[in-house]
Ligand code: SF4
């Protein structure tokens with residue numbers, strides 16, 4: 033590359049702004065985020081704790097406890113393969129189009145189903 037060509041590249045880079053993004057303080061523009069697979073989201077109210085997602089997960093990122101009505105995910109293990117979303121019989125898993133914020137710990141995201149109100153006893157007409 034000639035000195036002239038090199039100077040042109042230097043000048044262009046000087047005035048074109050940074051090529052990288054200040055992650056996480058600056059998020060991607062929505063149209064770029066739309067191309068990302070995002071991250072697993074759960075509608076915990078709809079979950080029946082069948083463990084199909086956990087069995088299908090290739091990285092063992094999901095743990096399900098039917099007894100505690102608890103579903104949790106280790107986001108650092110998840111490779112966003114979408115297999116759990118495809119296998120869920122209640123369709124309560126989805127790829128949310130947003131970023132996983134950076135973290136310095138290996139905490140899991142834990143979701144607990146709130147207790148359901150007891151069913152009203154059936155009233156028999158005329159009784
Ligand atoms: S497959 Fe769906 S319904 Fe079953 S435990 Fe996973 S999220 Fe819940």
Ligand code: SF4
Pocket residue numbers: 072085088089090091092093094105109110111112113114115116117
């Ligand atoms: S997207 Fe894939 S790796 Fe991530 S939790 Fe679901 S099955 Fe596991």
